[in-house]
Amino acid sequence: MSIVVLFLELLTLAIIDISFSNRNTHLNCIESERESLLRFKQELKDPSNWLTSWSGDGDCCTWDSVVCDNLTGHVLQLHLQNPHNDSEYEAFWRSELGGKINPSLLDLKDLIYLNLSKNYFEGIQISIFLGSMGKLRYLDLSGAGFSGMIPHQLGNLSYLKYLDLGGGNVLYAENTFWLFGLSLLEHLDLSYVDLSKSSEWLQAINNLSVLKVMKLSICQLSNFPPLPIANFSSFTILDLSFNQLGDTIPSWMLGLNDLVYLSLNVNSFRVPFPDGLQNLTSLRHFDLSDNDFNSAFPNWFYKLSLLEYLDLSRNKLEGRLPRSFGTLCNLKSIFLSDVKLNQSTSEVLDIFSGCISEGLQVLDLHQSQLFGHFTNKLGKLKNLVHLDLQNNSIFGSILLSLGKLLSLEQLDLSYNKLDGTLSKIHFANLTRLLSFDASENSVVVKVSPDWHPPFQLETLELRSCLLGLKFPLWLQSQNKLTVLDISNSGILDTIPNGFWKSQWSFLNLSHNQIFGGLPNLTNVGGVESLFLNSNNLLGPLPLISSKLIGLDLSNNSYLGSISQFLCYRINESKEIKVLSFKDNALFGAFPDCWMNWHDLLYLNLGNNSFTGDLPTSMGNLSSLQALHL
16 A cells, blocks of 8 residues: 555545534533523423423533534623413413522623513512623513613623613613613613613714614603704614604704605694605605694605505595505505695595506505595505594595405495495405404495304404394304494394304494393303493393493393392302493393402492392492492
């Protein structure tokens, strides 16, 4: 074997050995840091056993939510945010960590990332020792149930780039001078923090020269402090909503050329709409709703060509929507409710039928003084998910082009002057519809008794629309329906037995001519409010679930005693707040069964034929605000 061949073989063996060695050599976490994590876990409440993997003598770098450095084994990151969204209510609260924050975290000398958001620490204060974790770059304590004063020691975290102490805490700051130490900060969220005593807040933030995201929503700020020189050129997101920031928008805000997100809603601006806002040409999200801007509708909006979200609702703007608005091809959501457009529906639909129609998902023109007929251009808004046209002066029939809105989930046409017939053809393609409101129009809903709608509604309101004499049997196919209002709809029928389900939360069948009796409603546990007043119901009063909050059976033909109703499950607390049996034919003495009706606010038993004394247990109605006998 030649020397060259021997050398090559030895080299190959060496490479294989090195390779094998690298593949099998894994740096375990530092023993002292593992012990620190275990001490930290000991003082936490973990009802869902989320941190089960944190145990024993194993490698803590393999534990859930722990990230280590691959080379040194030091713990770098702790991802301890609640893994569930708050919309997943039960899973969310079951996964909340609580308890105390053990100072053993200080032993994690290389920790750069700490996230404890969306947990519940039961009102404890933010630990002062967090200000000594000098290498932290990311700190998120939002929505975690902390309270008290923000420790100024957080200003020692000079490497911090991301700080979120927002929503779900009850925090305040005596001052914001501690922000001066966070010169590298790029993201700051102090939403819901009481900054009313921090007169220097704007000056402190002006010192953060690389800040890109600032969220100070609901911070009890009043007025913009004077600022001779502004240093906010890096801002991309600015949220100052729900404060009281004075009459006018400061000039420095009009120069934020890189701003993508601006929210100033629910403040107290009382000036004409500032023309300088047209310079913010990078904006995608623009919310100035719930202020008192008091000028004509601006005609320069076409310059904000990147806009995706626009909300100018509930201002004192007036004037027609300019046709140039139709060039905002990226708009997905438009909210112009309570703006005095005083414009024809056909003209507005024409504006929205251009390039906007391709991406528009939300259109809210509630109470915007629209008038006139629908046109077939309504059908061009094919990607619309939410359409709100309530409380205008739109008249005429609802066109069949409504059926072209294939993505529609929420539709509100209530309080207009619509007439004509709604048939199954209008709804044939609306398979995603979840909420429909056509209340207070002169609309006739005409469908066959065996109609099976293509949708599963959650909310249906047809108050004062005509549904016909028969009870609409197709409602029994709506298995997700929780809110139903078909009051004053001309029904002359009994309620079918299969109608009563536990899904209801709000049910209004009042002002019809419904006759017959009601079954016992003790198992209809989801019902919160039930209105059956002004019908022809008779028989004994129905027994009800203890979870019911409001019940109105007034102006019917109920006859007899109320003893069985009041005394049913006498030891069970009732949650009902509103109860009315007025204008019936009830008689007899009041039973002494009021001891567990202590949440009752309104009680009306007037215009019946009760006799005898008021029982002493009525003294337990400590919440009562109105009593009608």
